[in-house]
Amino acid sequence: MVLGLKKLFFRSVDASSLAVFRIMFGALMLFESVNYGLFLCLDCLYRNTALLFKYHHFEWVKLWPENGLEWHLLLMAVSSVCIMLGLFYRLAMIIFTLCFSYIFLLDQALYLNHFYLVILISVIMIFVPANTYWAMDAKLNPKIASATVPNWGRFWIGAQLEIILIYAGLVKLNLDWLNLEPMRLWMNNQSSRSHEIFQWLTQDPGIAIASYGVILLHIVGAPLLLFKKTRLIVLAIYAFFHLTNAFVFDIGIFPFLTFAATLLLFDPSWPRQFVAWLNERGKALRWRHISQSASSVQTPKGVFSFSQWLIVVMISMWLLVQLTVPWRHFFMPGNVAWNEAGHRFSWRMKLRDKQGTIKFVLYGKNDERVEYDPQQHLNRRQLNKMACIPDMIWQYAQFIEQDYIAAHNQKPEDVKVYVDAMCSLNTREPAPLIN
Numbered sequence: 001m002v003l004g005l006k007k008l009f010f011r012s013v014d015a016s017s018l019a020v021f022r023i024m025f026g027a028l029m030l031f032e033s034v035n036y037g038l039f040l041c042l043d044c045l046y047r048n049t050a051l052l053f054k055y056h057h058f059e060w061v062k063l064w065p066e067n068g069l070e071w072h073l074l075l076m077a078v079s080s081v082c083i084m085l086g087l088f089y090r091l092a093m094i095i096f097t098l099c100f101s102y103i104f105l106l107d108q109a110l111y112l113n114h115f116y117l118v119i120l121i122s123v124i125m126i127f128v129p130a131n132t133y134w135a136m137d138a139k140l141n142p143k144i145a146s147a148t149v150p151n152w153g154r155f156w157i158g159a160q161l162e163i164i165l166i167y168a169g170l171v172k173l174n175l176d177w178l179n180l181e182p183m184r185l186w187m188n189n190q191s192s193r194s195h196e197i198f199q200w201l202t203q204d205p206g207i208a209i210a211s212y213g214v215i216l217l218h219i220v221g222a223p224l225l226l227f228k229k230t231r232l233i234v235l236a237i238y239a240f241f242h243l244t245n246a247f248v249f250d251i252g253i254f255p256f257l258t259f260a261a262t263l264l265l266f267d268p269s270w271p272r273q274f275v276a277w278l279n280e281r282g283k284a285l286r287w288r289h290i291s292q293s294a295s296s297v298q299t300p301k302g303v304f305s306f307s308q309w310l311i312v313v314m315i316s317m318w319l320l321v322q323l324t325v326p327w328r329h330f331f332m333p334g335n336v337a338w339n340e341a342g343h344r345f346s347w348r349m350k351l352r353d354k355q356g357t358i359k360f361v362l363y364g365k366n367d368e369r370v371e372y373d374p375q376q377h378l379n380r381r382q383l384n385k386m387a388c389i390p391d392m393i394w395q396y397a398q399f400i401e402q403d404y405i406a407a408h409n410q411k412p413e414d415v416k417v418y419v420d421a422m423c424s425l426n427t428r429e430p431a432p433l434i435n
Helices: 002-010 016-039 042-047 068-085 089-106 113-127 136-140 152-170 183-190 196-202 204-224 228-248 254-265 270-280 284-295 306-331 380-386 390-408
Strands: 012-014 148-150 354-363 369-372 416-425
Touching: 002 152, 002 306, 016 068, 016 089, 016 113, 016 152, 016 254, 016 270, 042 068, 068 089, 089 113, 113 152, 113 254, 113 306, 148 152, 152 204, 152 254, 152 306, 183 196, 183 204, 196 204, 204 228, 228 254, 354 390, 380 390, 390 416
Parallel strands: none
Antiparallel strands: 012 148, 354 369, 354 416
């Protein structure tokens, strides 16, 4: 077993695939930073609202004053460039992780699965030695330069990716998805806007193929990425799947990030082989030389050192948490798609469509009745999200209670807030969400 762990975690593998992933990751993060900083309305997202919804235990995260958010995104962009170049890599990864996590934690209404994925990969990349090859750090400090790296970094990212892909398929084994909802609703809405080549997806046969095909792709296809004979075929299918998602749905960089991570499951020397093929036009001798030298496996001998045990334990605990957290909704009462308990951080992607209406009524001292219209405090995205998410409804109820207490100098026990929330899940008739 020890020898097996040694081979899995600490055998020397070609560093080029990890270097390519670092470059691709940095490029995608640079795009995201520039997109947020220049092309999205930061006022619309963060400033034109009286309330930013917080994650539990992160209520202390506050919005930067004045133009602080723009400077924050500039720092994020600079750190992304440094990640691409492998320049001051470790520091750049720490800065980027903190910056991106701050953006993620600012408003719960802006939760996206690919934001969560970026944070996970960013934390992993802090520890992974991705700056020993094709990196400025290796040029400036030849002592760290190396054409090989221990396999644990590549394994860690690859295992995290497999968990995400497989869970993305498992969560779709529910009655709504198997009955083609909400995919049918979304594709019918897309029919007038979709390109001609995607029109087949807006009809029930195409919707069924897409719905059941996604399940097979994730549950069967993701494990097949681990085998050399099936890897390339599955990658091609995933590429088509990601490309279709990018055109049909607005899901940001998620398809491109998962595709970049998928390349880590290939032979570690594939970038070097590809460069050799370009340079030598596929000469057999050159290809054979590169393939043999880069793919050679060197497994360390002897027992684990303390640092090696630390790496094994840390990665194992990380993956154990990632395996168990998505199942937490089974220990919570109710339907997760309805009450949202355990929905986030569980790779429950594109599983439900919710539409709702909501009204708040506050009773003060002497039964004074005040109706609150959330539109006067929240932006459109927050309002649409809050209407069907109990935790956000609770936060807004607290907000208007505190606002009323401060304005009327009343005691908290004299104030009561009631909510009338009607929500529709996956085209069902609207039903009361709050008792």
